[in-house]
Amino acid sequence: MSAPTLEVKDLKTHFFSKEGTVKAVDGISFEVGAGEVLGLVGESGSGKSITGFSILGLVDAPGRIAGGEILFQGRDMVPLPESERRKLRGSKIAMIFQDPMMTLNPVLRIDTQMTEAVLAHRDVSRGRALEISRDALVKVGIASPDERLNAYPHQFSGGMRQRVAIAIAFLNEPELIIADEPTTALDVTIQGQILHEAQSLCRETGTAMIWITHDLAVVAGLADHICVMYAGRIVEQGPLDAVLDQPAHPYTMGLIGSVPSRNRRGGKLFQIPGMTPSLLNLPVGCAFRSRCPRADAACAEEPPVHATADGRLIRCLHPHEGETVEQAQAAVQARKQEATI
Amino acid sequence: MLVYLLRRLGQSLFVVAAMAVLVFIGVYAIGNPIDIMISPDADQAEMEAAIARLGLDKPLWEQFFVFVGNALQGDLGRSFVYSADALGLILSKLPATMELALLALVFAVFIGVPLGMIAGLRPDSLAGKTIMTGSIMGFSLPNFWQGMMLILLFAVIFKVLPSGGRGDTVDVFGIPFSFLTLDGLSHMLLPAINLALFKTSLVIRLARAGTREAALQDYVKFARAKGISPRRIVLVHIAKNIMIPVVTILGLELGSMIAFAVVTETVFAWPGMGKLLIDSIQLLDRPVVVAYLMLTVLMFILINFIVDMLYCVLDPRVRLSEAKA
Amino acid sequence: MTDAARPTGVLTETEVLRPGRWRATPAARFAAEFVESPIAVVALTVTLLLALLAVFANWITPQNPYDLMQLDIMNGMQPPGGTTLDGETTFLLGTDEQGRDMLSAIVFGLRMSLGVGAMSTVIALSIGMSIGVLAAYFGGRVDSVIMRVVDLQLSFPAILVALILLAALGKGVDKVIIALIIVQWAYYARTVRGTALVERRKEYIEAASCLALSHSRIVFRHLLPNCLPPLIVVATVQVANAIALEATLSFLGVGVPITEPSLGLLIANGYDYMLSGKYWISFFPGVALLVTIVAINLVGDQLRDVLNPRLRR
Numbered sequence: 001m002s003a004p005t006l007e008v009k010d011l012k013t014h015f016f017s018k019e020g021t022v023k024a025v026d027g028i029s030f031e032v033g034a035g036e037v038l039g040l041v042g043e044s045g046s047g048k049s050i051t052g053f054s055i056l057g058l059v060d061a062p063g064r065i066a067g068g069e070i071l072f073q074g075r076d077m078v079p080l081p082e083s084e085r086r087k088l089r090g091s092k093i094a095m096i097f098q099d100p101m102m103t104l105n106p107v108l109r110i111d112t113q114m115t116e117a118v119l120a121h122r123d124v125s126r127g128r129a130l131e132i133s134r135d136a137l138v139k140v141g142i143a144s145p146d147e148r149l150n151a152y153p154h155q156f157s158g159g160m161r162q163r164v165a166i167a168i169a170f171l172n173e174p175e176l177i178i179a180d181e182p183t184t185a186l187d188v189t190i191q192g193q194i195l196h197e198a199q200s201l202c203r204e205t206g207t208a209m210i211w212i213t214h215d216l217a218v219v220a221g222l223a224d225h226i227c228v229m230y231a232g233r234i235v236e237q238g239p240l241d242a243v244l245d246q247p248a249h250p251y252t253m254g255l256i257g258s259v260p261s262r263n264r265r266g267g268k269l270f271q272i273p274g275m276t277p278s279l280l281n282l283p284v285g286c287a288f289r290s291r292c293p294r295a296d297a298a299c300a301e302e303p304p305v306h307a308t309a310d311g312r313l314i315r316c317l318h319p320h321e322g323e324t325v326e327q328a329q330a331a332v333q334a335r336k337q338e339a340t341i
Numbered sequence: 342m343l344v345y346l347l348r349r350l351g352q353s354l355f356v357v358a359a360m361a362v363l364v365f366i367g368v369y370a371i372g373n374p375i376d377i378m379i380s381p382d383a384d385q386a387e388m389e390a391a392i393a394r395l396g397l398d399k400p401l402w403e404q405f406f407v408f409v410g411n412a413l414q415g416d417l418g419r420s421f422v423y424s425a426d427a428l429g430l431i432l433s434k435l436p437a438t439m440e441l442a443l444l445a446l447v448f449a450v451f452i453g454v455p456l457g458m459i460a461g462l463r464p465d466s467l468a469g470k471t472i473m474t475g476s477i478m479g480f481s482l483p484n485f486w487q488g489m490m491l492i493l494l495f496a497v498i499f500k501v502l503p504s505g506g507r508g509d510t511v512d513v514f515g516i517p518f519s520f521l522t523l524d525g526l527s528h529m530l531l532p533a534i535n536l537a538l539f540k541t542s543l544v545i546r547l548a549r550a551g552t553r554e555a556a557l558q559d560y561v562k563f564a565r566a567k568g569i570s571p572r573r574i575v576l577v578h579i580a581k582n583i584m585i586p587v588v589t590i591l592g593l594e595l596g597s598m599i600a601f602a603v604v605t606e607t608v609f610a611w612p613g614m615g616k617l618l619i620d621s622i623q624l625l626d627r628p629v630v631v632a633y634l635m636l637t638v639l640m641f642i643l644i645n646f647i648v649d650m651l652y653c654v655l656d657p658r659v660r661l662s663e664a665k666a
Numbered sequence: 667m668t669d670a671a672r673p674t675g676v677l678t679e680t681e682v683l684r685p686g687r688w689r690a691t692p693a694a695r696f697a698a699e700f701v702e703s704p705i706a707v708v709a710l711t712v713t714l715l716l717a718l719l720a721v722f723a724n725w726i727t728p729q730n731p732y733d734l735m736q737l738d739i740m741n742g743m744q745p746p747g748g749t750t751l752d753g754e755t756t757f758l759l760g761t762d763e764q765g766r767d768m769l770s771a772i773v774f775g776l777r778m779s780l781g782v783g784a785m786s787t788v789i790a791l792s793i794g795m796s797i798g799v800l801a802a803y804f805g806g807r808v809d810s811v812i813m814r815v816v817d818l819q820l821s822f823p824a825i826l827v828a829l830i831l832l833a834a835l836g837k838g839v840d841k842v843i844i845a846l847i848i849v850q851w852a853y854y855a856r857t858v859r860g861t862a863l864v865e866r867r868k869e870y871i872e873a874a875s876c877l878a879l880s881h882s883r884i885v886f887r888h889l890l891p892n893c894l895p896p897l898i899v900v901a902t903v904q905v906a907n908a909i910a911l912e913a914t915l916s917f918l919g920v921g922v923p924i925t926e927p928s929l930g931l932l933i934a935n936g937y938d939y940m941l942s943g944k945y946w947i948s949f950f951p952g953v954a955l956l957v958t959i960v961a962i963n964l965v966g967d968q969l970r971d972v973l974n975p976r977l978r979r
Contacts, residue, residue, distance in 0.1 A: 089568040095566040097566075103559045103560055105581075105582070477964065477967065481906060483959070485933070489933070489937060497941060593821065600826040619920070622919075634830055641822060
């Protein structure tokens with residue numbers, strides 16, 4: 001098997017502030033192969049966006065990568081000088097941001113913003129860069145690309161802007177695309193279209209993709225593998241179907257169970273009690289301990305990562321074994337009943 | 342866009358009219374027009390002639406029309422001291438002031454914007470902090486004191502530049518300009534710097550704040566993610582975004598410079614409109630004061646209007662949103 | 667939820683979000699952030715010192731330079747460190763052509779500057795604040811009209827407005843204060859209106875009006891206190907501006923009459939002598955003015971950085 005496009009090993013990105021050190025990403029490891037889609041799922045503050053920025057080397061002060069390796073096509077990017085990283089950004093590794101209104105410069109025209117991405121990496125004429133940009137717009141399904149090129153970002157609808165962002169990402173035929181919640185700000189119907197576009201483009205070109213989101217429903221139809229992040233660590237990762245049908249980590253179980261559509265009408269909505277801990281004050285040991293219905297004294301020790309039989313990696317001492325979500329929820333309800341009696 | 346401009350034009354004209362009314366009330370209704378508009382040395386015959394010309398023997402509302410009529414013809418009273426038409430007097434001094442103000446504006450932009458951007462991009466560096474402290478000095482030090490210090494430094498201690506007055510001038514279309522001669526330039530340099538210092542500080546602070554905010558925006562991060570060189574990010578992405586507020590302020594500041602010229606011209610004995618105003622106030626030459634007031638107000642309204650037009654051109658969002666409206 | 671039903675091990679909100687002890691109250695946090703800049707602390711100290719000097723001027727200066735009985739023209743034009751003819755008193759900063767001790771004159775001038783600056787700012791603040799908040803609260807026509815007037819006034823530079831007003835009103839300390847007030851109120855009105863417009867949309871105002879509180883109560887007890895932070899910043903900087911403006915007007919000869927002390931007048935006085943090397947008559951008052959204005963501006967700058975939510979790092 002050829003080397004994976006991206007291999008992250010024990011990455012740590014910390015923010016050093018007066019109030020203390022925020023360990024936004026604290027030792028995560030995963031890999032993505034060519035043509036594969038990895039879903040990186042987690043709540044706000046779980047460190048998923050920072051992971052994306054770390055890969056690109058765009059973490060702003062007071063944060064920085066504090067340890068680990070990021071192997072892109074076998075080459076470790078962490079010790080690379082900025083000039084080398086800049087060569088990779090936008091050409092071999094591209095990023096799609098969450099809110100295209102803010103990521104496109106409002107006072108520059110679309111063609112300027114697209115051609116500059118081409119010209120920064122390829123030695124072509126302006127005319128050729130313009131052609132490439134036009135073709136890219138067509139590929140993402142934007143009609144009348146010439147008009148659109150002369151326009152300004154605020155003249156576009158949300159979905160169209162995001163298509164432009166996707167087009168920009170694909171301009172220089174990248175090997176890896178990191179998409180940071182690109183559909184969060186869009187309507188559900190547009191969301192579906194964008195997902196479809198992105199997926200088919202990746203299949204076509206063999207580009208690897210990391211799709212960062214907090215919405216499980218989005219990755220459900222899209223990803224091959226999934227990583228679930230909590231408080232800066234990956235608590236569960238594995239093939240999509242395995243993780244979604246029979247989640248092992250209690251957090252994953254809770255996440256899936258919390259999706260409103262899973263609940264029957266009239267039944268109480270399931271929720272994970274408590275709140276994400278502040279990353280400045282992480283509890284010792286397993287970070288999910290304070291909210292986990294299965295936690296016990298042993299969880300005060302940081303649980304090691306271990307592999308399961310069906311090819312998953314989890315960080316838990318008391319994982320679910322083969323239960324479906326409904327079974328697990330019933331168990332939780334039963335335990336609650338016991339406690340009140 | 343045309344609609345927008347017409348609307349602004351209408352507003353400007355309304356303001357002009359309002360100013361005219363206010364001045365009229367101030368001079369003719371509340372003040373004593375005889376004291377204000379007629380020289381105290383006038384004898385009986387001159388007084389009667391003046392009263393007739395100004396329509397002071399007529400009812401108030403008729404006086405207003407006389408006033409407006411005279412104003413539109415360019416007659417805003419006669420100077421007591423110079424026995425000349427007040428408006429003409431002021432206009433003759435206008436080129437001197439405009440020269441100074443324009444040179445100061447050029448200094449302010451070409452020094453202020455780059456310095457401000459440096460301070461905004463590297464706020465914690467030595468350069469950044471020095472620039473900011475310097476800029477605080479620039480606008481907190483009173484204008485006249487800065488002028489005096491400049492004179493002290495360059496004219497008294499180092500003796501490289503003249504301490505006042507206007508140098509040789511060259512007539513272009515009958516209007517004397519001093520920047521075309523070396524001597525004239527040397528006389529213009531210190532007052533222009535003095536006038537510019539205040540505004541440069543403001544421009545620096547504005548450019549810095551704008552750059553700082555722009556640098557935090559997502560589009561800068563996105564540009565970096567595209568692999569754009571930092572130089573281009575600064576010169577194209579950030580610069581274009583801060584030019585809009587800078588240009589707006591500059592347009593308004595031109596008018597303010599003309600006002601502040603009052604102080605600079607007094608310190609440097611530069612024979613412009615501002616010095617004329619101060620002298621006139623001291624000498625109680627009220628028609629000149631009134632005429633100056635009206636002329637300056639008019640200039641301001643004109644400048645504001647031009648700035649609005651420029652704004653339309655520079656910011657595509659304004660252009661298009663107004664077009665939709 | 668009673669304690670019994672809560673699953674064990676769940677952290678309560680206060681436990682999770684407990685702040686550091688000494689940053690507990692907003693006031694303490696504000697003070698802590700303010701003193702982060704040593705420059706600002708120095709500036710604040712200097713300002714307070716100057717204010718003290720000004721208040722106690724009568725008692726601490728060696729001479730009252732505006733009491734003509736105390737002046738002796740024979741002491742005129744002494745350089746710094748010069749003495750009276752009998753060698754009894756030393757003029758630390760020299761004297762002017764009338765024998766006024768510069769040090770005393772500067773302190774009195776400071777008192778005038780600070781007094782005029784502070785008084786005009788406070789009154790302008792009250793007027794501008796009230797008008798601005800009313801404009802924001804009532805909105806609609808009222809707001810439009812008021813803001814037109816404000817914008818109009820603000821589009822003219824302060825010095826121009828001041829010159830015109832003083833040309834009309836004549837000389838005198840009270841007239842200078844009036845002119846300064848008229849020049850400044852519009853800044854406050856606009857600042858307050860901007861903040862008030864944002865605050866007005868917030869839910870606590872809606873809640874207050876649901877409680878059928880009277881308009882004035884809502885405006886003055888609920889809306890206004892929340893609009894104060896930017897106002898404080900503007901007011902601080904405006905005091906410095908007012909002081910500079912008064913000095914400029916006096917320098918030009920249209921400000922306070924020459925019988926009153928003013929740093930601007932002192933500087934104007936000494937201007938002619940400066941070119942012949944007798945710098946101290948203009949220089950020292952100038953330095954005093956400078957220090958005052960810069961100190962206040964630095965304090966205002968730090969206030970602005972501390973109170974600005976957008977620059978939160």
